[in-house]
Amino acid sequence: MNIRFESAEVRYGARVALLPLSLELTERRIGVIGLNGSGKTTFARLINGLTKPTGGRVIVNGRDTSEDKSVSTDVGFIFQSPQNQIILPIVRDDIAFGLKSRGFSKVEIDTRVDAVLRRFKAEHLADRRAHELSGGELQLAALCSVLATGPSILILDEPTNQLDLRNRGYVQGLVEDLTESAIVITHDLDLLSGYERVLVFHQGQLVADAAAAEAVRCYREIAA
Numbered sequence: 001m002n003i004r005f006e007s008a009e010v011r012y013g014a015r016v017a018l019l020p021l022s023l024e025l026t027e028r029r030i031g032v033i034g035l036n037g038s039g040k041t042t043f044a045r046l047i048n049g050l051t052k053p054t055g056g057r058v059i060v061n062g063r064d065t066s067e068d069k070s071v072s073t074d075v076g077f078i079f080q081s082p083q084n085q086i087i088l089p090i091v092r093d094d095i096a097f098g099l100k101s102r103g104f105s106k107v108e109i110d111t112r113v114d115a116v117l118r119r120f121k122a123e124h125l126a127d128r129r130a131h132e133l134s135g136g137e138l139q140l141a142a143l144c145s146v147l148a149t150g151p152s153i154l155i156l157d158e159p160t161n162q163l164d165l166r167n168r169g170y171v172q173g174l175v176e177d178l179t180e181s182a183i184v185i186t187h188d189l190d191l192l193s194g195y196e197r198v199l200v201f202h203q204g205q206l207v208a209d210a211a212a213a214e215a216v217r218c219y220r221e222i223a224a
């Protein structure tokens with residue numbers, strides 16, 4: 001993946017959500033940490049064009065997110081509460097929904113739905129009602145829905161939020177095994193152990209950009 005921030009900033013009136021930021025991201029796994037309200041989600045939303053910079057530019061795989069809507073097909077986003085992004089009641093239908101809205105044919109949709117369910121060993125969830133799923137199962141269903149459409153970059157916003165220890169380990173394993181590039185926003189610092197690149201945000205500013213151990217040390221100082 002290639003993501004470039006060129007003095008990108010986000011302001012909501014007088015409130016600064018992200019101060020002008022310039023950086024390039026090419027690593028396969030990137031962690032993002034920081035206190036509540038520090039700008040992490042704003043940073044992530046800029047990458048798939050959900051939020052447009054109020055100044056500067058964000059270029060993803062050669063495309064300007066402010067000008068080219070197709071960026072959003074390249075960047076999948078799993079939100080903090082996956083239950084909010086599952087639209088249809090049955091898991092299989094929800095996975096198909098995203099494909100339908102992207103114009104895939106019926107045959108292609110069926111093939112892709114089956115393939116993604118197989119890939120994540122989630123066949124047992126296909127006919128389940130989404131609102132009956134556990135937190136870990138919901139994460140898995142959301143992952144299937146997003147990855148079925150074939151993004152090359154995946155953003156996960158607090159993927160282990162509200163998960164018990166077993167499901168946390170399960171989701172950690174899923175993320176480790178992804179062939180797609182992944183940007184992981186988390187308050188679960190152990191999740192990032194071994195990450196070569198972790199960004200630390202504080203008050204809308206990137207204050208550290210380092211390997212996990214160093215970044216976490218910086219974050220602990222801020223939080224102290």
Ligand SMILES: Nc1ncnc2c1ncn2[C@@H]1O[C@H](COP(=O)(O)OP(=O)(O)OP(=O)(O)O)[C@@H](O)[C@H]1O
Nearest residue numbers: 012015016017034035036037038039040041042043
């Ligand atoms: N749509 C919006 N309108 C006004 N202010 C906003 C909006 N979205 C975010 N902000 C503000 O921008 C700042 C950064 O928010 P952001 O959601 O990026 O933080 P975060 O680091 O992801 O926080 P958390 O860890 O709590 O999820 C906050 O002060 C927030 O209130």
